[in-house]
Amino acid sequence: MTTQAYEVIVGANGEQPQENAIANASGKLFGELHGEDADVFDVNVYGGGEQDYGIGLCVAFESESIAREALIEDLPFVESFVGVHYEEL
Numbered sequence: 001m002t003t004q005a006y007e008v009i010v011g012a013n014g015e016q017p018q019e020n021a022i023a024n025a026s027g028k029l030f031g032e033l034h035g036e037d038a039d040v041f042d043v044n045v046y047g048g049g050e051q052d053y054g055i056g057l058c059v060a061f062e063s064e065s066i067a068r069e070a071l072i073e074d075l076p077f078v079e080s081f082v083g084v085h086y087e088e089l
Contacts, residue, residue, distance in 0.1 A: 005060040005086030007044070008072060009079045012053040018045055025055035028077055037062060041086065054079055060086040 010025035022043055030038070044056035061068065072081050 003060050003062060003086055003088065004064045005041075005058065005084050006072070006081045007042075007056045007058045007084045008081040009046070009054045009056045011077050011079050012055050014048050014050065014052040018048060018053070021045070021048070021053045022055055025053075025077075026057060029057060029059075029072075029075075032071065032075055033068070036068070039086075058084055058086075060088075 008029060010029055012021035012025050014021075016024070022045065026040070030036075039060040040057055041060055042056075042058035044058070046054035046056065072078055
């Protein structure tokens, strides 16, 4: 089975604590993916303080899906997403 992984950067308000920004970004993304099974294997935080956060959620899915890529790309709160390397241990 092919695993597809991305870093999805979700915009979040910079005035909230970092932990809340991560939780809110994750909730928004997975709320739109409607229960797809995924492994969040890394989280990167960009910005914060006087500027908004960019929360980079590194997510691996068990299969490739062009429809999923299109959905992620069209979400208004997603700033960008790129394919990343993922190796299951």
